[in-house]
Amino acid sequence: MRLLLPAGTTETALVDGISAAGATPELMKHTPSADAEILAYGQPVAAPVTPVSPNGCPTPAAVTRAVREVCEFDVSIVDAGLAEPTAAPTVDLGVDPGADIRESTPVPDAASIFDRAATYASSLPDDDLVIGETVPGGTTTALAVLTALGEPAAVSSSLPANPIERKRRVVDEALEASDLRSGGLDGQPLEAIERMGDPVQATVMGLVTGALEADIDVTLAGGTQMIAVAALLRHAGLEGPLSIATTSFVADEQGDRLGEACYRLNCELTVTDPGFDEREHVSMERYCAGEAKEGVAMGGALSLVSEDRLPTVLDRFEVVCDRLGIDDERARPPTEGERGS
Amino acid sequence: MRLLLPAGTTETALVDGISAAGATPELMKHTPSADAEILAYGQPVAAPVTPVSPNGCPTPAAVTRAVREVCEFDVSIVDAGLAEPTAAPTVDLGVDPGADIRESTPVPDAASIFDRAATYASSLPDDDLVIGETVPGGTTTALAVLTALGEPAAVSSSLPANPIERKRRVVDEALEASDLRSGGLDGQPLEAIERMGDPVQATVMGLVTGALEADIDVTLAGGTQMIAVAALLRHAGLEGPLSIATTSFVADEQGDRLGEACYRLNCELTVTDPGFDEREHVSMERYCAGEAKEGVAMGGALSLVSEDRLPTVLDRFEVVCDRLGIDDERARPPTEGERGS
Numbered sequence: 001m002r003l004l005l006p007a008g009t010t011e012t013a014l015v016d017g018i019s020a021a022g023a024t025p026e027l028m029k030h031t032p033s034a035d036a037e038i039l040a041y042g043q044p045v046a047a048p049v050t051p052v053s054p055n056g057c058p059t060p061a062a063v064t065r066a067v068r069e070v071c072e073f074d075v076s077i078v079d080a081g082l083a084e085p086t087a088a089p090t091v092d093l094g095v096d097p098g099a100d101i102r103e104s105t106p107v108p109d110a111a112s113i114f115d116r117a118a119t120y121a122s123s124l125p126d127d128d129l130v131i132g133e134t135v136p137g138g139t140t141t142a143l144a145v146l147t148a149l150g151e152p153a154a155v156s157s158s159l160p161a162n163p164i165e166r167k168r169r170v171v172d173e174a175l176e177a178s179d180l181r182s183g184g185l186d187g188q189p190l191e192a193i194e195r196m197g198d199p200v201q202a203t204v205m206g207l208v209t210g211a212l213e214a215d216i217d218v219t220l221a222g223g224t225q226m227i228a229v230a231a232l233l234r235h236a237g238l239e240g241p242l243s244i245a246t247t248s249f250v251a252d253e254q255g256d257r258l259g260e261a262c263y264r265l266n267c268e269l270t271v272t273d274p275g276f277d278e279r280e281h282v283s284m285e286r287y288c289a290g291e292a293k294e295g296v297a298m299g300g301a302l303s304l305v306s307e308d309r310l311p312t313v314l315d316r317f318e319v320v321c322d323r324l325g326i327d328d329e330r331a332r333p334p335t336e337g338e339r340g341s
Numbered sequence: 342m343r344l345l346l347p348a349g350t351t352e353t354a355l356v357d358g359i360s361a362a363g364a365t366p367e368l369m370k371h372t373p374s375a376d377a378e379i380l381a382y383g384q385p386v387a388a389p390v391t392p393v394s395p396n397g398c399p400t401p402a403a404v405t406r407a408v409r410e411v412c413e414f415d416v417s418i419v420d421a422g423l424a425e426p427t428a429a430p431t432v433d434l435g436v437d438p439g440a441d442i443r444e445s446t447p448v449p450d451a452a453s454i455f456d457r458a459a460t461y462a463s464s465l466p467d468d469d470l471v472i473g474e475t476v477p478g479g480t481t482t483a484l485a486v487l488t489a490l491g492e493p494a495a496v497s498s499s500l501p502a503n504p505i506e507r508k509r510r511v512v513d514e515a516l517e518a519s520d521l522r523s524g525g526l527d528g529q530p531l532e533a534i535e536r537m538g539d540p541v542q543a544t545v546m547g548l549v550t551g552a553l554e555a556d557i558d559v560t561l562a563g564g565t566q567m568i569a570v571a572a573l574l575r576h577a578g579l580e581g582p583l584s585i586a587t588t589s590f591v592a593d594e595q596g597d598r599l600g601e602a603c604y605r606l607n608c609e610l611t612v613t614d615p616g617f618d619e620r621e622h623v624s625m626e627r628y629c630a631g632e633a634k635e636g637v638a639m640g641g642a643l644s645l646v647s648e649d650r651l652p653t654v655l656d657r658f659e660v661v662c663d664r665l666g667i668d669d670e671r672a673r674p675p676t677e678g679e680r681g682s
Contacts, residue, residue: 040417041466041467042466043466045461045466046464076381076430077430078430085433087432087461087464088432089417089418089430089431090431090432090433091429091430092426092433119387120428123387125382125384125386126382
């Protein structure tokens with residue numbers, strides 16, 4: 001099994017208030033580079049920041065890394081449009097960062113990205129691939145392509161209160177900039193990415209297509225962003241089964257919509273619950289409060305963990321958090337008694 | 342433990358008859374890209390060639406990969422001047438391929454490569470690094486920098502009959518092109534690389550320096566090319582212990598010179614014998630006949646294998662050779678009886 005992590009950036013992520021993938025918008029462009037380093041090395045190496053939400057919730061890369069330290073699978077990080085350097089080893093497919101979807105053509109080379117990603121994946125000797133993503137603002141571009149395709153448009157958020165109305169306004173502006181109406185790119189997935197999407201979508205779509213052509217099993221590791229990729233693949237005419245693995249945090253937020261989307265897209269759905277509610281650790285509490293939820297293949301990585309090894313993974317997640325400088329004691333809000341002393 | 346593999350190319354490698362790292366000079370520029378893919382994936386993925394010598398000896402990457410499949414260590418491939426694309430994930434330190442040492446300045450940015458490699462290595466969270474190399478023509482550039490430093494210049498070869506006189510002629514031309522005499526860059530290691538060396542030397546030298554500054558243990562995994570790096574480090578004023586791990590094939594060829602060089606440079610030497618002579622496999626026979634000998638961290642990787650696991654590694658090497666299309670039966674020269682039939 002190999003985990004592929006396409007990592008990219010867009011200027012769409014800079015729209016105020018749509019993403020929690022970084023403490024500030026300026027730091028957010030470093031998030032995918034830092035996520036790649038955390039997955040490759042266990043901590044940031046060259047990236048100047050450890051990705052935490054404004055409320056101190058650590059990046060899901062910390063969870064995926066914890067699983068990897070216990071379960072030991074291969075990882076290849078794919079540069080799907082990084083804007084900042086990373087010290088992580090990356091596969092270079094010549095992908096540029098995405099522009100703002102409120103411009104007419106945010107991903108002008110979507111078709112050639114797709115082709116290069118497909119060629120790469122079809123050459124891999126692996127039997128199974130788990131494909132994740134790290135791209136700040138990715139649920140907004142997911143909403144945008146779903147809208148362009150005319151698919152029911154429900155997406156998750158890395159924020160506890162999903163700023164869905166804000167995202168819809170961005171998508172409306174994007175439609176206008178691209179001179180499109182909702183559903184105007186039905187059956188034209190690469191055009192949908194080119195005019196409304198992000199380079200990570202083109203990369204993941206290509207990876208899945210190439211892998212399936214080469215009879216490699218694929219699991220899409222993510223939430224509503226991977227629903228959008230599944231919709232893109234169906235609009236490209238892909239038949240045959242697809243599989244998505246995501247976290248219980250996405251499933252809890254989405255309710256029935258997640259299963260309905262998977263049913264409509266003929267996707268097998270695996271929901272993984274890491275059992276964070278059974279521990280008292282500030283990072284796990286943040287996830288239980290609805291922050292971050294998913295990303296960096298967290299749900300797919302957790303789907304590899306057998307029940308008896310889950311406690312070991314949770315212990316390891318605490319170690320990774322320590323290493324990232326997320327100290328449980330200092331980060332935990334003071335209790336009444338402590339405040340009084 | 343993490344294996345770092347700086348992979349690069351030079352135009353020096355195109356000098357006729359100095360390297361066996363590829364079936365033809367035109368294919369040789371793909372060798373480090375293919376080696377990186379074999380180490381990362383177990384076989385070439387995008388590279389158009391499987392590196393074998395003109396006599397059919399497979400690249401040492403196949404041995405290192407076999408060890409990795411049994412012993413499971415982390416790998417980071419560093420782009421130290423690749424000339425051709427690779428599908429392997431690589432750490433990008435902005436290193437260009439080296440020019441021909443018969444030009445005045447084959448590595449104009451040696452000092453900045455050194456700095457970037459040192460910064461990268463000093464940031465790694467690992468306790469131990471094994472640092473190898475893959476660069477065709479690397480023993481010729483090793484001979485060149487040793488000569489420039491005024492060190493005893495003995496180098497190994499990937500060919501069974503070391504074309505050492507040919508290499509010396511190239512080095513003489515390189516000295517002339519750089520307006521240097523033997524020993525003219527005593528105590529000036531970065532200048533020696535800039536005017537007589539290759540970008541992989543600057544990268545390895547930087548990686549070692551950065552790692553040691555960060556109290557990370559380092560093993561130089563290679564033969565006489567790593568002797569040259571050790572000499573460069575000593576000329577840079579590095580004190581403290583150094584360690585080299587190489588194969589018995591290099592040790593057999595070099596005789597007393599290897600131990601003497603290590604003694605002079607205060608390098609602990611580990612020689613690993615993979616026991617290829619106890620098997621009947623065409624690839625192992627080629628190594629026993631003195632081909633390839635070392636490279637892609639082969640000796641360092643083998644030093645990680647305990648005696649009881651060595652048979653498993655040899656079995657796995659046969660599997661890797663099969664996967665690379667090196668079929669023992671077809672590659673083996675026909676016996677008398679077979680020829681007669």
